[in-house]
């Protein structure tokens with residue numbers, strides 16, 4: 001549905017949340033400019049999963065053909081015990097998701113997904129005005145002297161006025177600070193290693209070949225740490241995320257490139273197949289300190305609003321951070337798309353009313369999984385594994 005009157009939106013931040021919002025708003029007929037601080041648009045070299053809630057939104061943007069060209073479809077999600085790899089839980093994905101949720105569970109390389117969104121934003125044949133994408137635009141100020149026409153100001157003094165400014169600028173959101181909202185970030189004490197392992201190395205080793213089976217998405221649970229892996233680009237890479245207690249260096253610097261041995265050593269007493277897998281990681285292992293936000297339902301002030309990690313950063317223990325940002329984008333576009341410029345404030349309030357409670361529940365559930373995934377050996381772990389065997393799959397939706 002087209003908006004009844006076109007107005008201008010500036011989005012600060014061109015990550016997966018900002019780009020999904022840009023495309024969704026474009027399709028409602030709104031004029032959108034995205035300001036990205038980086039010298040070029042893109043994403044880090046890592047995988048991402050979209051459960052049906054997010055896949056449905058991406059497909060609703062008319063991207064089926066493009067997504068089918070880049071996605072890998074896992075057939076199941078497997079949960080394994082750290083010490084011996086025994087399977088404690090198995091959830092069918094594949095056709096089951098499509099039948100039950102009418103949308104697929106897919107994996108991608110982040111860069112591929114970001115590229116699909118970017119291409120659709122600037123495709124001259126797409127619906128609505130082409131999105132203006134600006135790189136090297138680091139927003140440092142908001143001028144709200146005219147509250148109906150907020151202006152995003154970049155560090156080199158350029159000024160971008162609009163009817164609405166959306167802060168999609170991630171976990172360390174500058175827009176959030178400029179709105180005067182409280183600092184809700186909390187350190188989890190944990191960090192995530194991220195690595196891409198060439199699929200041909202995995203396939204060539206009899207000890208790890210099983211990881212190619214049905215493109216399964218796997219979570220290994222162990223005391224104080226867990227490990228997630230899944231194939232992307234049809235088996236070109238195994239994407240690995242290892243969540244472990246954070247080192248002082250990573251806690252201080254947030255993101256650090258580490259030696260691949262650090263990843264192997266973090267799981268040295270686990271099932272031998274874990275070492276066989278992780279020792280194939282060669283370079284570019286990144287370690288990210290994991291922060292999350294306390295729930296805070298204030299996402300809007302006048303004509304400035306937040307979206308994604310800027311308002312509800314969560315631990316990646318449900319693989320829902322970007323997916324929730326995509327849900328924000330869909331609802332934001334729906335609400336802004338149905339008003340004229342005079343209704344912007346009301347539309348933004350409706351956006352928050354529809355989104356904040358649900359995103360907050362996902363934040364909480366992701367945090368609870370830190371405990372659920374990491375029980376030490378003993379009774380609680382046995383009870384958890386028993387629940388998993390009987391089909392309970394954690395605090396996920």
Ligand code: FAD
Pocket residue numbers: 012013014015016017018035036037038047048049050137138139140168169170171172173174175192194241288307308309310314316319320321322323324325
């Ligand atoms: P970001 O992706 O952080 O994008 C913010 C953008 O804003 C960046 O491009 C940045 O350069 C730009 N920016 C920042 N400040 C400024 C400024 N002042 N001016 C201009 N531009 C600025 N989620 C899932 O749904 N599925 C998963 O499988 C999944 N796996 C994960 C695994 C790990 C290990 C981690 C850590 C997270 C995972 N997530 C996952 C969460 C997901 O990555 C984030 O929630 C998501 O990327 C947030 O998107 P965003 O657009 O809000 O912010």
